[in-house]
Amino acid sequence: KQEVTQIPAALSVPEGENLVLNCSFTDSAIYNLQWFRQDPGKGLTSLLLIQSSQREQTSGRLNASLDKSSGRSTLYIAASQPGDSATYLCAVATNSNYQLIWGAGTKLIIKP
């Protein structure tokens, strides 16, 4: 059974720092992995999607990597800003059951 873990559960850093959020999964037979952002009380915003055949994806200050063999993905945020404060969730998809398996999220606070 696929399980997804995100560490740390919460992170507080000063503005301007580069940071890494971690996501690990137990079964390497994934179809893709997606990173989302959620602001309090709001829906989910898709940040990056990495297909199983890819190693990384980039969008602006965000870079996500995927290492299927070790069951890990990282989300790198460069030059953090207070507007980056949110909960970041990763989710993996398999091509067998049409559902996303979710991590519990990392709550990120960027201090001005």
Add this chain to the structure above:
Amino acid sequence: KAGVTQTPRYLIKTRGQQVTLSCSPISGHRSVSWYQQTPGQGLQFLFEYFSETQRNKGNFPGRFSGRQFSNSRSEMNVSTLELGDSALYLCASSLDGVNEQFFGPGTRLTVL
């Protein structure tokens, strides 16, 4: 391109009542998934529909049901509401159920 829309955005019901939530996916997307999000349990998968067929169902009681129409719009219904059904209900739209998922803003259901 319009995003995923969910109606209503907020709902207050009392125990024992029933409720219907609606989700309109992105144009051209045929897969709609539903998730329940609570502070204690995180994101939990309810069900996924593709071309009017339920392909997968999560571990929820039969009080939770859904359907999808020929235009891909989906509804979910919860009967005999319980206090524990209070949650943010999110729907996600994708082309095929395994590729990139796009989420709506959610419906906040409060059961009194």
